[in-house]
Amino acid sequence: MAFVRDLLRDPKARDAADIAHQVVAVASSSSKDKADKFITANGIPAPCAAYATYEELVADPNVDVVYVATPHSHHFQNVMLVLEAGKNVLCEKAFTVNAAQTKILCETARKKNLFLMEAVWTRYFPLSVQVRQLIQNGEIGEVLRTTADTSFGDDVEERWGTTHRMVNPDLAGGCLLDLGIYSLTWVFQTLYHTLPKDQRKAPTVVSQMTPYHATGADESTTILLNFPTSTPSNGPHPKHSHGVAMTNLRVAADPDEKGTTGANIRIQGTKGEIQVFGNPFRPMRYRIIPKKGAGEVRDVEFPIPSEGHGMFWEADEVARCLRDGKLESEGLPWEESIVIMEVMDEVRKQGGLTYPQKIESTEYPLQL
Ligand SMILES: NC(=O)C1=CN([C@@H]2O[C@H](COP(=O)(O)OP(=O)(O)OC[C@H]3O[C@@H](n4cnc5c(N)ncnc54)[C@H](OP(=O)(O)O)[C@@H]3O)[C@@H](O)[C@H]2O)C=CC1
Numbered sequence: 001m002a003f004v005r006d007l008l009r010d011p012k013a014r015d016a017a018d019i020a021h022q023v024v025a026v027a028s029s030s031s032k033d034k035a036d037k038f039i040t041a042n043g044i045p046a047p048c049a050a051y052a053t054y055e056e057l058v059a060d061p062n063v064d065v066v067y068v069a070t071p072h073s074h075h076f077q078n079v080m081l082v083l084e085a086g087k088n089v090l091c092e093k094a095f096t097v098n099a100a101q102t103k104i105l106c107e108t109a110r111k112k113n114l115f116l117m118e119a120v121w122t123r124y125f126p127l128s129v130q131v132r133q134l135i136q137n138g139e140i141g142e143v144l145r146t147t148a149d150t151s152f153g154d155d156v157e158e159r160w161g162t163t164h165r166m167v168n169p170d171l172a173g174g175c176l177l178d179l180g181i182y183s184l185t186w187v188f189q190t191l192y193h194t195l196p197k198d199q200r201k202a203p204t205v206v207s208q209m210t211p212y213h214a215t216g217a218d219e220s221t222t223i224l225l226n227f228p229t230s231t232p233s234n235g236p237h238p239k240h241s242h243g244v245a246m247t248n249l250r251v252a253a254d255p256d257e258k259g260t261t262g263a264n265i266r267i268q269g270t271k272g273e274i275q276v277f278g279n280p281f282r283p284m285r286y287r288i289i290p291k292k293g294a295g296e297v298r299d300v301e302f303p304i305p306s307e308g309h310g311m312f313w314e315a316d317e318v319a320r321c322l323r324d325g326k327l328e329s330e331g332l333p334w335e336e337s338i339v340i341m342e343v344m345d346e347v348r349k350q351g352g353l354t355y356p357q358k359i360e361s362t363e364y365p366l367q368l
């Protein structure tokens, strides 16, 4: 809903007059009535078709690109359906249940010459883009450590119960795939993505996971990542940077949600630090702190224009990639999505979290 509402906002309000979006079809696998109600509730202008199956939607010749926003368990099957029908895809995070599924999606998109992107909206926030540029321009020196915390502080039993997709293993639930991916996003976009492509190397990983007593999905996961960076010419030891990615449903990264508890993200370099406040998935303020008084501390605000949610920026990226004939986005290349999925595979292995065989499967088509 938030995504579609953002699609309908005027791109000029965010200086994006070079692209336009049109919502031409909505599908619900439950009923056509649900799709009709979605169109009305969100004020989607006519003509917009309502379908009672995903198969009908992907066969609609007016559809250029499909936004897949089903539970994680269903992404692999749903995205394959879209790609096999010859359409481009923007698929919600986590891309799939495991890296093997993501690899197949990327191979399929490449073979069919179709655009495919994991909808990690945070990467396309102007704040994220600017933070990456600051790092690449050397503003905080060499970045050696990033800590990121995406934790909610819920009464888990009351808020999520046992069947909600957040905690339901049948829907690939758990905080790692749902929220931990944002902590990993910050670790990767600061320690990995900012390096030249030929220097980006997968990290080694150690982690701990706590299962939710009622379902076995993880309610808390903490990951330490060790990224090989370069081997300096002036010393014998290879260099590394460290990432700490945290997620927890029961304790909060920011208990009062006003940014008063400190930064949820800290990007630490040899010349200073960048701190990001608020929800790691929807960042609106950062602070840059030069080391030992070497300059002014600056706070930079990034309000979201036109009372939006902030999902239009990823949609704008999709539109530009399609316009420019690209198959993948520079902001989150397929290779990086795959490495992140491999990290999550390893973390689940170390934590002993497996999902039902059916949703881990790479077989397509498969009735879930
Ligand atoms: N970027 C962001 O800020 C956010 C991203 N997300 C991501 O979006 C995706 C969906 O999350 P959310 O909207 O909360 O999920 P929901 O549980 O609300 O499900 C979304 C839709 O998927 C279909 N669906 C739900 N359950 C099942 C099922 N058991 N089997 C088949 N289809 C099902 C339904 O559509 P229908 O029956 O009509 O076909 C449902 O309306 C996830 O990947 C999540 O991580 C979620 C929230 C915020």
Ligand SMILES: O=C1OC[C@@H](O)[C@H](O)[C@H]1O
Binding pocket: 178, 179, 281
């Ligand atoms: O992706 C997400 O970001 C926002 C959260 O509220 C939501 O649970 C999660 O799926």
